Amino acid sequence: MDIKAYIALSLTLFIIGIIGVLTRRNAIIVFMCVELMLNAVNLLMVAFSNMHQASGAAKALPTFASDAQIFVFFIMIVAAAEVSVGLAIIVMLYRNTHNIDVSFLNRLKN
Amino acid sequence: MSIITISFILLSLMAIGSGVMMIASKSPVNSILWLIVVFFAISGHYILLNAQFLAIVNLIVYAGAIMVLFLFVVMLMNLNAESEPPKNYRLQAIGIIAGGCLLLVLLSALMMVKQQQPVMLAGGNAGLIKTLGKVLFTDYVLPFEISSVLFLSAMVGAVVLGKKTKLIENEN
Numbered sequence: 150m151d152i153k154a155y156i157a158l159s160l161t162l163f164i165i166g167i168i169g170v171l172t173r174r175n176a177i178i179v180f181m182c183v184e185l186m187l188n189a190v191n192l193l194m195v196a197f198s199n200m201h202q203a204s205g206a207a208k209a210l211p212t213f214a215s216d217a218q219i220f221v222f223f224i225m226i227v228a229a230a231e232v233s234v235g236l237a238i239i240v241m242l243y244r245n246t247h248n249i250d251v252s253f254l255n256r257l258k259n
Numbered sequence: 260m261s262i263i264t265i266s267f268i269l270l271s272l273m274a275i276g277s278g279v280m281m282i283a284s285k286s287p288v289n290s291i292l293w294l295i296v297v298f299f300a301i302s303g304h305y306i307l308l309n310a311q312f313l314a315i316v317n318l319i320v321y322a323g324a325i326m327v328l329f330l331f332v333v334m335l336m337n338l339n340a341e342s343e344p345p346k347n348y349r350l351q352a353i354g355i356i357a358g359g360c361l362l363l364v365l366l367s368a369l370m371m372v373k374q375q376q377p378v379m380l381a382g383g384n385a386g387l388i389k390t391l392g393k394v395l396f397t398d399y400v401l402p403f404e405i406s407s408v409l410f411l412s413a414m415v416g417a418v419v420l421g422k423k424t425k426l427i428e429n430e431n
């Protein structure tokens with residue numbers, strides 16, 4: 150399998166997330182599209198880690214491929230923390246406006 | 260065509276199709292369920308790439324914990340009723356065209372690359388739990404500990420934000 154297939158797949162998933170953010174107005178679905186974009190990047194990072202292993206460079210620096218996967222692990226940790234705070238913000242928004250349409254949030258006052 | 264190629268194509272179609280369904284479906288609960296399918300497909304890709312630890316973590320953290328959190332929020336706020344106002348179709352079309360143009364530009368730039376670089380499938384030990392555990396608890400032990408502080412601050416932040424504000428108390 151060529152690395153280009155993985156790049157194309159990740160690009161497609163990322164752009165599905167971008168289209169979702171641009172077109173949907175429900176705050177929860179916008180937030181889920183951001184999660185999808187994060188996952189597309191994670192997938193590409195793991196694919197590059199394996200590409201590095203497949204090339205001969207892994208002999209010189211044996212922990213490099215593992216480093217990439219640790220990086221993905223930390224991205225997942227930060228995403229989990231981010232989701233908890235983001236959902237708390239959405240709940241607070243719903244309590245104050247009884248609506249989660251992001252187009253209501255175009256002013257910072259009130 | 261080898262079995263690996265076939266499973267790659269199947270998992271990719273599953274991920275992309277479910278992603279499209281996610282942004283196309285009307286009710287938020289359906290969207291969440293489609294996103295869980297996407298996460299399962301991405302976990303399948305991780306297994307295909309021999310990143311077993313990340314496959315399991317992806318299933319537990321994303322499909323297990325985060326999506327349940329989303330489902331709880333949607334169901335507790337009773338948002339499943341289609342509450343979206345009549346849409347602005349012109350803005351939607353503009354969004355889809357903009358995203359499609361970006362995809363087209365990036366994919367055509369990718370197709371111009373002639374170099375072949377294989378990805379090692381079902382081989383190598385970088386993604387095994389043993390290897391990753393050793394690296395995580397020797398080289399990356401400080402970031403690992405700091406991430407616990409991050410979780411603590413996220414927990415405190417969620418509680419502070421989730422508390423009833425004064426505005427609501429006055430209304431009651």
